Amino acid sequence: MNQQASYWIGALNTPRSCLNCQLGHLCLPGQSTFEQLARIEVAARQQITYNSKATIFSQWSPFTSFFIVKSGSVKTVHVNRRGDEKVLGFYLPSEMFGLEGVVNGTYGCTATAMERSTICRLNFEKLQELSCRLPSMQQWLLKSFSRELNNVERMTRWLSYSTAEERVVGFLLDISNRHRKRHLIENQFRLGMARTDIANYLGLALETVSRILTRLQKENAIRICGRHVELLDIELLRNRVSGENLQQMAAGTFDSASGQPHQSFVQIG
Amino acid sequence: MNQQASYWIGALNTPRSCLNCQLGHLCLPGQSTFEQLARIEVAARQQITYNSKATIFSQWSPFTSFFIVKSGSVKTVHVNRRGDEKVLGFYLPSEMFGLEGVVNGTYGCTATAMERSTICRLNFEKLQELSCRLPSMQQWLLKSFSRELNNVERMTRWLSYSTAEERVVGFLLDISNRHRKRHLIENQFRLGMARTDIANYLGLALETVSRILTRLQKENAIRICGRHVELLDIELLRNRVSGENLQQMAAGTFDSASGQPHQSFVQIG
DNA sequence: CGTCTCGTTGAACTAGTTCAAGTACCGTGG
DNA sequence: CCACGGTACTTGAACTAGTTCAACGAGACG
Numbered sequence A, B: 001m002n003q004q005a006s007y008w009i010g011a012l013n014t015p016r017s018c019l020n021c022q023l024g025h026l027c028l029p030g031q032s033t034f035e036q037l038a039r040i041e042v043a044a045r046q047q048i049t050y051n052s053k054a055t056i057f058s059q060w061s062p063f064t065s066f067f068i069v070k071s072g073s074v075k076t077v078h079v080n081r082r083g084d085e086k087v088l089g090f091y092l093p094s095e096m097f098g099l100e101g102v103v104n105g106t107y108g109c110t111a112t113a114m115e116r117s118t119i120c121r122l123n124f125e126k127l128q129e130l131s132c133r134l135p136s137m138q139q140w141l142l143k144s145f146s147r148e149l150n151n152v153e154r155m156t157r158w159l160s161y162s163t164a165e166e167r168v169v170g171f172l173l174d175i176s177n178r179h180r181k182r183h184l185i186e187n188q189f190r191l192g193m194a195r196t197d198i199a200n201y202l203g204l205a206l207e208t209v210s211r212i213l214t215r216l217q218k219e220n221a222i223r224i225c226g227r228h229v230e231l232l233d234i235e236l237l238r239n240r241v242s243g244e245n246l247q248q249m250a251a252g253t254f255d256s257a258s259g260q261p262h263q264s265f266v267q268i269g
Numbered sequence C: 001c002g003t004c005t006c007g008t009t010g011a012a013c014t015a016g017t018t019c020a021a022g023t024a025c026c027g028t029g030g
Numbered sequence D: 001c002c003a004c005g006g007t008a009c010t011t012g013a014a015c016t017a018g019t020t021c022a023a024c025g026a027g028a029c030g
Helices: A003-012 A034-044 A124-133 A135-160 A164-181 A195-202 A206-218 A234-239 B003-012 B034-044 B124-133 B135-160 B164-181 B195-202 B206-218 B234-239
Strands: A045-050 A055-057 A065-071 A074-079 A085-091 A110-113 A117-123 A188-190 A222-225 A228-231 B045-050 B055-057 B065-071 B074-079 B085-091 B110-113 B117-123 B188-190 B222-225 B228-231
Touching (some): A003 A034, A034 A124, A034 A135, A085 A195, A124 B135, A135 B085, A135 B135, A164 A228, B034 B045, B034 B124, B124 B135, B135 B164, B164 B188, B164 B195, B195 B206
Antiparallel strands (some): A065 A117, A074 A085, A222 A228, B188 B228, B222 B228
């Protein structure tokens, strides 16, 4: 084994390394070689743990990095001139946020941890430098943007032609899908956010959300107890939202793995 | 003058060249040198004229290029599984569309010319190759994506907390702003699209759009005659949409010039 | 000339909001 | 341990913005 390779292996041989991450590299470029991975880690990545309600970045503050949730959950909120707050998205492990900051050099929203959460911070400038040398990295960056663009557009369409019930059901199914993608139980989960946040996110009054949830429970489609949700009849739920492709509804949805299967790391040495 | 330089000048010395474009390079990277510009043109750019209602690209068809409107106007439409059509955006000269296609390798919507329009087609693969050698080009590509992301997010927020009147007024002011950016008369223009399209785009019933337009006319805020619009009292209109930053509301809005002033081309020879 | 698309206007209806009251829960401090 | 205050959530009743249905007018096109 040459010296170069052993250097990279050293860099990757830590408990916090991407190589040992429980997310199984859902978030990084699909065809990452061992060396590329190490370069990203050494040059650009930083791991930080935030307490519940801690701010990860603030709207208008200078853009430096984008972020990937490692554990916990995050919400992003935009405040407009009138002072109205709008919840833009919820982010679960493996999902990426903060991309909108590149163009203006400032973040377009405020990101807050919804519970104690560990976040990977990826320095954009350094990643960009790397991508000049690694074409697959450049490809990955552009694809990440395009994917997020698709997600937001899907969300826009969704909001524009769905009823209150479709929105709430769609929201539940979306969260469920995102749990499944991480190989977690898909029909039973805890919502990290308050009803107000869900309502705000879906463009509804919080009373409407509450009413719809209790109605769904009466129809035995779901069981809901505070923030704990159980989807009892997923087929019934799916039939309520026939219009749009629900597989990945929400703006928050980010999953590099979708589309192309992940390739294992290239063997070296 | 050396041979190299005269080659590039040759490439740019045509009536269809970016150098002679009436848009004044609103669409291309801000700090383009003469040589960069020529490389883009020779390698990646193609100019095509479409008749009214002609399809520029179709949803699901393979992604190859993105597009910039040179003259005329374009709408993008998404069709979901139920068959519902949703108008995603309207694009005026200098504005870019088709970016969402990168991630899946297929276009996410169908783009149609709303009138006889000339469109610049930029081959994505070739542009990507170029950007490996030209860092400013890579920067430009990423920024273009981020900008579009911002625009779509802004649209989503806009749709989620505005009333029907705010949407219609916001729409008119947005179109007006986009005309101003091209140094055209800002308070008098022709809408290229039907009421149905506006309504669909804004998530309203077409009757609602029609009613609001006539109401605004009765209040002497606008004068409307078919598709010809005159904004009589822009201040009054602005006061109706106090909440969101209106400067660049719509998803369709794309303007590379905003933010950083354009630099003139680098002198050579 | 009829036919077709596009736009306007009126009247009835309804999904979802707003206002208001009440309940359940949770941590804090006595 | 309970009392306290605050937040999160539910439920009811009144209201309204916007939709839906339906009729009609005006211009465009063969």
